[in-house]
Amino acid sequence: MSTQAPVTTRPANYMDGTTIRDGMRDIVDRETPRIEKLVADWLARGLDQLYLIGCGGSFATLEPPKWLADKYSTLPVDRYSAWEFVHRAPARLTTRSAVALGSHSGTTEEVLEALRLAKSRGATTVSFSPSSTPLTQAADFALTYNSPAANLSKLLLGYMLITEVLVQHAQHPVGTELKNAIQTLPEAMHEAKQATEARSRALAAEYRDAQNFYVIGTGLLGGLAYQFAICNLLEMQWTHATSLNAAEFRHGPLEIVQPGLPMIFLLGADETRTETERAMEFSRRHGARIIAFDLKDIPGIHPLFAPFGVHLPLQWLNWYLGVERNHVISTRRYMGRVPY
């Protein structure tokens, strides 16, 4: 896979083989009926508020579910990084609240603190975490995954949960449409994964020396832009990165555009596309180096599943940037090595 370093020194890449498809299939098959029952129980007890809680990648993956809930449902939904939730201790957090908490390790200090706060208010809790983690064990209801594709797995669980809210609470036709589409999403992702590798590999070679990226998305792709900046570029590549919402780009950030600036734009196929296109075309006119990852180039993915489809070329880019730079992307300078 690399000419710079023997592949045996590299960690397993969840982009290889059938890992993504199999992990998603497992989640869809096991958790669909359980989520139906969970949401029915919530509605029976008079649910009037949903909180979506996580940190880092887990936090990022909860943005699209919030977007879908806002657009199609009258249920109030808030999304917070876990300390933001704990310190706010929202007044609306009551016995009529449900709190969904995501953590791959299941040991994140502030996510467990958020769980305790939720329980102390009599709210019902649901976890997005692998089997047998402390979070899984402590939540009232555990949704689990068995896949190294942690953020994709949590994204899928968030989508499945909100989709069921749209079906049962909002009774919006898009709920049924998405619920049906989720059944075929694992296979569609497998196809799209294979279709997106070559271009990202070439881009990694082209951008191997870039040291300061701007990553821009909005709407369903705003969380993914943030995730790529903080979990991939900052955390794994040790490369400066700023994520911006395309809806905000015109209101200040555009003044940083200059010839040669590396910029990554994430384009969806819904009504938010226009804002990202405007920001991208502006930046192109003024000389920036543009990478566009566009759902329209990724066949077979429903427009409302944009953060699944666009995840794929980004992860290939992350992987091959590591290969090009001879940098093992699972290496950390600080996390798990020094006190925080």
Place this chain on the structure above:
Amino acid sequence: MSTQAPVTTRPANYMDGTTIRDGMRDIVDRETPRIEKLVADWLARGLDQLYLIGCGGSFATLEPPKWLADKYSTLPVDRYSAWEFVHRAPARLTTRSAVALGSHSGTTEEVLEALRLAKSRGATTVSFSPSSTPLTQAADFALTYNSPAANLSKLLLGYMLITEVLVQHAQHPVGTELKNAIQTLPEAMHEAKQATEARSRALAAEYRDAQNFYVIGTGLLGGLAYQFAICNLLEMQWTHATSLNAAEFRHGPLEIVQPGLPMIFLLGADETRTETERAMEFSRRHGARIIAFDLKDIPGIHPLFAPFGVHLPLQWLNWYLGVERNHVISTRRYMGRVPY
């Protein structure tokens, strides 16, 4: 004021003289009774949702009001950049919603679009904008300011509005406490402004060549970190800048810390302080160049008014960075000069 350029070539600085105090005093005196009546009217018509809408600096200043509403009130409140609001077209946006929209020019395309969407759903609208702008003229109810300190003015109107919600809707004692404190805030800001100039001026000299800042805050100071990054460093200084939430710092971003990295930490005096201190002390141990702007160093400002107090040393830093760099901070490469 500068040895590099004659002061006559520079734009007026709203940090000079009594501009801040007088502008805030005017807002408090004129708008307090009008906001009392506005919120009473909202409650009489069965308000069940508040939306806070703006772009760039206007968007940033609406984060603390959202934080206060979440913590102390059961009224659902959402905050969006204007296109995010327009494209979501939230299902909860109804005749029982109020929509507050901020814009200094009052001509921002998507803010006016958001106003139209709100009206089309029968929601009631309120503007934060100077007198006589198109937004002021089009909103159902206009809250106005007459000050060049645009973001501080919109921040103040947002605080006054939410404070009145806490008084009348939540009937929480912190509402009355804040409402009383707002009466003396203009004078407190004037004192704090004078007390914060010298240190920021020295810091500007020390950091004049820094080209890539990380700006970190959380809670009531999360919006201000974002505002300083996009409205001051990117827009005015043309300097790379990333804002991060201190609650997220540990979950990826910390891996970018390295000796000499310029980092600005915004510290409040409430329960969120711990997260920012942890991120700051971690970064210091690993060699970053640290600027701390700490509300505890700014006397006379209530802890819940942190984004007012900490605004002051940041704006002095912005001003004196321009002086040190012989860069007129009102200069734009693109905004208002080329098509977007």
